[in-house]
Amino acid sequence: MSATKFSRTVMYRLLAVAALCIAFTLTAFGQVQTDTSTATVGAPAKSIQVERGEIVHVSGNSVVIKMEDGTLRHFDNVPDSTTITVDGKQLNVHQLTPGMKVERQIITTTTPKLITTVKTVTGTIWQVSPPSMVILTLDNGKNEKFTIPKGQKFTVNGQETDAFGLQKGMRINAQKVVEQPETVITQQIKRTGIAPPPPPPPQPDVPILIVFVPVPAAPAPVETAAATPAPAPKQLPKTASDLPLIGLLGLLFCGLSLSAMAIRGALARLG
Secondary structure, eight states: OHHHHHHHHHHHHHHHHHHHHHHHHHHHHHHEEEEEEEEEOSOOEEEEEEEEEEEEEEETTEEEEEETTSOEEEEOSOOTTOOEEETTEEEOGGGOOTTOEEEEEEEEEEEEEEEEEEEEEEEEEEEEETTTEEEEEOTTSOEEEEEOOTTOOEEETTEEEOGGGOOTTOEEEEEEEEEEEEEEEEEEEEEEEEOOOOOOOOOOOOOOOOOOOOOOOOOOOOOOOOOOOOOOOOOOOOOSOSHHHHHHHHHHHHHHHHHHHHHHHHHHHHO
């Protein structure tokens, strides 16, 4: 029995707490209700910033890029989730290679918007000091002071009035409308790249015609020796006799003698 009573006591307490929470939620909702809406009041403006460069060094999650103006920019601790679209593939920092051309587009969109906040207050007037202040007794029995905005209108028994038409004891419903312009800026980053060209393929084996051009041989070096006197001609040995020469001279003298005798006889006959 005691266990059953304990269970019932716990259940009743839980139900009471739940009922209080629901009642508090409904009371708070009935006292002050706030509605906020956002509307676009103009055409969005876009600006695009383009940065180009070439990867010159990659080490782990660090990348060094040479920009178009020649400056070097070091990007350290690049997250693995940051990717670049290269030839239709998503590459992370560990798949980048030196020589790759990269481009980053930063698209900034500026959108003018108007945020409208509507606060609805319901309560009974406990004290009013027009045109700037009113104290309301809310549904939870507490009094709360409100500042009356300039031009604020109140609904009393279905009729609209201003702060000077309020009196103590009136049940009123008031709305406070606040319009606040706001500029919403969003950025979108697109990263693209171009892989470096592959190295040229090796040339196929093509027979090569080799033409040999004869090269004239260099003339042999001429050795110049020191001038030496020519050797004296050797004297031939005497192998012939003088007898034929003596015989020939004898014949010659005989012929001369005969000729002289003939000439002399011819002269004698003539004389």
